[in-house]
Amino acid sequence: MPRKNRRLRSPERGRGVSADSSTVEGPDGRFQFRRINGSAAEKTYRCPGCDLTIRPGTPHVVAWADGGDGDDRRHWHTGCWNARDRRRPGHFG
Numbered sequence: 001m002p003r004k005n006r007r008l009r010s011p012e013r014g015r016g017v018s019a020d021s022s023t024v025e026g027p028d029g030r031f032q033f034r035r036i037n038g039s040a041a042e043k044t045y046r047c048p049g050c051d052l053t054i055r056p057g058t059p060h061v062v063a064w065a066d067g068g069d070g071d072d073r074r075h076w077h078t079g080c081w082n083a084r085d086r087r088r089p090g091h092f093g
């Protein structure tokens with residue numbers, strides 16, 4: 001009897017984060033990012049760009065270091081992500 005129900009997915013990584021991500025090179029290195037639409041945003045996150053929360057249901061951007069496994073993913077407001085090159089937050093990380 002085959003038993004191949006191995007659960008490889010952790011709760012945080014179940015959405016295939018690299019499925020349709022893009023790569024961008026910036027002053028802090030190379031990142032992959034992906035746009036999250038509102039219906040997929042189910043939790044509250046803290047945006048590292050402005051240090052404010054991203055409410056569930058808010059379309060936003062998730063980004064992580066290229067070459068990493070996504071464990072350091074960060075959720076940004078779309079505007080903060082787009083503006084991060086111009087306004088460097090002092091508390092990144």
Ligand SMILES: [Zn+2]
Nearest residue numbers: 047050077080
């Ligand atoms: Zn923000």
